[in-house]
Amino acid sequence: MPDPLSPTPASPSPAPGTSPAASPPAAPGGGASPAPSTPSSAARPDWLDEGYWSETGVNLDALKPVLDEHKALTAAQAERAAAVPADADGYKLELPEGVLPDGAKFEFDEQSQLLQNARKIAHEMGLPQAEFSRLLGLYAQDKIAEEQSLQAAIAQQKTKLGANANARIDAVHTFLDTLGPEKAGALKGMMFTALQVEALEDLVRKASGQGGASLPGGGREPGGKEADPTDEEWAAMTYTQKMEYQRRKTAAGQR
Incomplete structure (x- = not known):
């Protein structure tokens, strides 16, 4: 029977045939036991944008x-x-x-x-x-x-030279060829416009000392206006005749 005057209560005696129960360990400092800890999440690397990171990683x-x-x-x-x-x-x-x-x-x-x-x-x-x-x-x-x-610009200039544009250019080329390939090539390269062709025709005419060569077939229309030669007549004309024909057309204002 416990002593009522004892300051410490007596522990109950174990039942016969049983071991005494173990006492739980005392908390450090006499306080309550801490709650179990949970592992913390890893920190976001500095090189990874926040948009690719969440609480779980x-x-x-x-x-x-x-x-x-x-x-x-x-x-x-x-x-x-x-x-x-x-x-x-x-x-x-x-x-x-x-x-x-x-x-x-x-x-x-x-x-x-x-x-x-x-x-x-x-x-x-x-x-x-x-x-x-x-x-x-x-x-x-x-x-x-x-x-x-x-090519469009050349065609426009040939139109200014008239129906015999190609023949006129060929006639100038033929004369220039007498200067030799190098000089002829240099002058042919200047023939881009109708005015340049006409200027070379004048130079060729003066260099040739041409006089008043006649145009085959008479070359006059009724009323005194000089008719344009046909393609066959133009092909049959000499170089001198072609240059003289152009001179007369220029003087008559027929270009």
Whole structure:
């Protein structure tokens, strides 16, 4: 029977045949036991944008499209690099399909310094053959347009020279050929306009000391106006006769 005067209550005696229960360990400092701790999340790396991070770590759903895009870009760059010639001389002077007007042809000068420089720069920039050909197409189109514009201008000037424009030009060329190929070529290169052709005709006439050669077939229409020669008559005329005919037309104001 416990002693009622004892300050410490007696522990109950274990039942016969049982071991005494173990007492729980005392908390440090006499306080209550701490609650079990949970593992803390890792910190976001400085190089990873906040949009790809969540409380549980890397947000793979947000990061996957970026990785897919990077993979596609890497593959495209590899494909592009494989299409670049090994050196500048490897670029072919080929035009893309359909870049020229129907029936038009264009030939490149393989010795052109411009093309050599273009090949060098294209290789330095890593251009594939297809992209280099596109640039060649622009060059060819510009040259063709330039030639078409020149031919249109020449046709306009020939109209000013009249129906016998080609014959008049050929007559001047024939005379200039007597100067030798080099000098003749230099003067032929000046014949772009009707006025230039007429000026050369005057020079040829003066150099030849031509007088008043007659026009075959009389060359006069009723009323005194000089008739234009037919193609057959013009072909039969001498150079002197052709120049004199032009002189008379000029003097009569019939051009």
